[in-house]
Amino acid sequence: FLVRLDQPPTNGIVVSVTNTTPGSEVRVSNAASLAFTPANFSTWQAVTLSVVHDVDAVSDTSTLRCSATGLDPVDVTTIETDDDTLHIELANQVMRVPEGGGTSTWLRLSAKPLTR
Numbered sequence: 770f771l772v773r774l775d776q777p778p779t780n781g782i783v784v785s786v787t788n789t790t791p792g793s794e795v796r797v798s799n800a801a802s803l804a805f806t807p808a809n810f811s812t813w814q815a816v817t818l819s820v821v822h823d824v825d826a827v828s829d830t831s832t833l834r835c836s837a838t839g840l841d842p843v844d845v846t847t848i849e850t851d852d853d854t855l856h857i858e859l860a861n862q863v864m865r866v867p868e869g870g871g872t873s874t875w876l877r878l879s880a881k882p883l884t885r
Contacts, residue, residue, distance in 0.1 A: 770845055771813040772835055774805050776842050781806045782837050786816050790831035794821040795847050797833070825881040827851060855880050 772784060784803040787793055805814075818833075819877040828851045836842040860875035 770816050770818075772803055772816060773813045776804060777807040777810045779807075782840070782842075784835050784837045787834050788831055789834050789835070789844075793831035794823055794829060795819075795831045796821065816845065823851075823880070825851070844861065854880060865878040870881075 772786075773780070774784075782805050784802070784805065786797050788797070796819050798819045800814060800816045803814045803816070816833075829849045831847050831849075833845045833847060834842050835845065856879045858877050858879050864872055864874055866872050868871050
């Protein structure tokens, strides 16, 4: 996402970008601190995000806060697009069962389920 100031600061000002969501997998890849001066206050500065790969199939949300001394903080909501899907995996897709007998197989979930 992009950040800039709407007015020139009197002196230089540093905007910090922090994740305020405990346990969030969203990381600020660059520019956790953005320096603005009267000369560059209106120039957009990029903040690049990344997401740590997890083992669940949940698209988590988190809040990033842009803050600086003397300014009201601004929050940005992020929504992780999870690449895992929850489905049942079987050890055997085809099973031979003898007449009058029985057999068994293994199954598991493909990702950690959401617990509430």
